Amino acid sequence: MLGVLSWKNVWRNKLRSIVVMIAVMLGVFAGVFLIAFSKGMVDGRIQSIIQTEISHIQIHKPGFQVNNDFSLRMNHIDSIMHVVIDTKHVVAASKRIVISSLVASAETNTGVKIIGIIPSEEKKVTNIHDKIIAGSYFASPERNEVVIGLKLAEKLKVKLHNKIIITLQDVNMNITSGAFRIIGIYQTDNNMFDESTLFVRYSDICRLTGLDGTSAHEIAIILDNNKNTHTVMQQLKAKLPGLNIQDWTQISPEAGYLVSAMNQYLMIFMLVILLALCFGIVNTMLMVVLERVKEIGMLMAVGMSKAKIFFMIMLETVYLSTTGGIAGILIGFILCKHLGKVGLNLYFWKDVYASVGYSSLIYPKIDLQMGIVIAILVIITGILASLYPAYKALKLNPAEATRTD
Incomplete structure (x- = not known):
């Protein structure tokens, strides 16, 4: 019941919710694409080292x-x-x-x-x-x-x-x-x-x-x-x-280090993107709470527990972030899978890439495990982003809140 109520609350202001979801979707998509692009570029370099320069x-x-x-x-x-x-x-x-x-x-x-x-x-x-x-x-x-x-x-x-x-x-x-x-x-x-x-x-x-x-x-x-x-x-x-x-x-320790450090660097980058999105979601949910001060006060007055108020706000935030995040992951996954087959040819930067040993034809690489990890991070981001707005809602005094215009 609480989940259904929270989902309906998300769509009370459709424009604002859609804007937030699109922002999350674009941020997550950018992160997914950059991760896949970077992994594809590094894998291409490793293949070049093995097949052209050094062997196994x-x-x-x-x-x-x-x-x-x-x-x-x-x-x-x-x-x-x-x-x-x-x-x-x-x-x-x-x-x-x-x-x-x-x-x-x-x-x-x-x-x-x-x-x-x-x-x-x-x-x-x-x-x-x-x-x-x-x-x-x-x-x-x-x-x-x-x-x-x-x-x-x-x-x-x-x-x-x-x-x-x-x-x-x-x-x-x-x-x-x-x-x-x-x-x-x-x-x-x-x-x-x-x-x-x-x-x-x-x-x-x-x-x-x-x-x-x-x-x-x-x-x-x-x-x-x-x-x-x-x-x-x-x-x-x-x-x-x-x-x-x-x-x-x-034989080529810098290449070995690149492989071992790549996943850590990419996840740090993804966390930075999610952190930026988190601040945007917090700001949005604070506005939601302030707009609904009287409503929240009435819910408290008729007996809704603070725990339910907290989880209602948290679920609304998670719905916002997860809907946009999953959409971003799916779009990024589909695009990267396609480019992983046909390749992304950055011909205009061919000399730049070749000067450091990389191919200008990149095959982005993404796997299901990475998609699941990003989805979990998006959900965690939503939960973390909900904590402060939910806390502000819990601090409301029912008697004062119901008198708010």
Whole structure:
């Protein structure tokens, strides 16, 4: 009965109630959309790190990642590869030679990281071959071919089929160099990666440096599911003692921190929105109480308990906030689910996003659990917003209130 009465009271002033509900709806919708947008942007960055730059797990000789020391190579690399491939949840692995080098064109030169790969292996681990915007990804059997990033090509002022000179250190610690023809140009979502990383064949880099093809600096591993990363890493540590085995959160700690902190940051933002809405609802309900001083006094005079008065005001407030909040959640949920399939292309800010490693094509991500949490927060907001107006109603003196005009 009290619930029905409270619901009818909400609609006694339809315009005011609708305005409050719309305000709550817009605030909650904005929060839901921003949460979904941010989660989608971060998930896109994580996918880029795993599929393009790092992979799920990497294996190195201890100390290699400190300064990319050329001498810190893993020997008997094929045996290690067999152990890795035979591990449960491992989909593919790629051995690499990784060298810090100087690359020069006819115009200029710059420092880069050269990654010597076996293309057939690398295709199963990274998606660089899908990022080719000009030329091909080692389609021909010719020697000394190189695939470089678009930003590096622009920096060196070179084009497809031009030659560049790669200068590096060989196995005898002597400086050696070789001419490589550009047969492919790729573009990822990370300008810094594109500007600093180029790919050559494993066999070409072995021949240039004097390696015998039985060693590598790095093994990149892709798994069937990111959730299995920790399990596989522990298994590999047990199978390959003496090697440094790290997952992508350890290799790129800022990305790992971003994931762990994202939910907390987003919930804090949502709480700020709800707090702002709470003040608006409190103000509205105070006006409601002041307008109904005589009515509330009469209810008290005829025997309605203060507890019922309190719960009546509280229910009215909860109805206002919940109706608008649920509408905002539903609209946000439907829109985000749609955009999660088709994507939101912020093409005009593509360069801005790429400068910090993010894609301009965002797929907002929202799940049912997040919607339920927000709905609960909206209800709590309504309850908290009702406390002060309800308290003011309880402080009324029935005798004085009934004489109020």
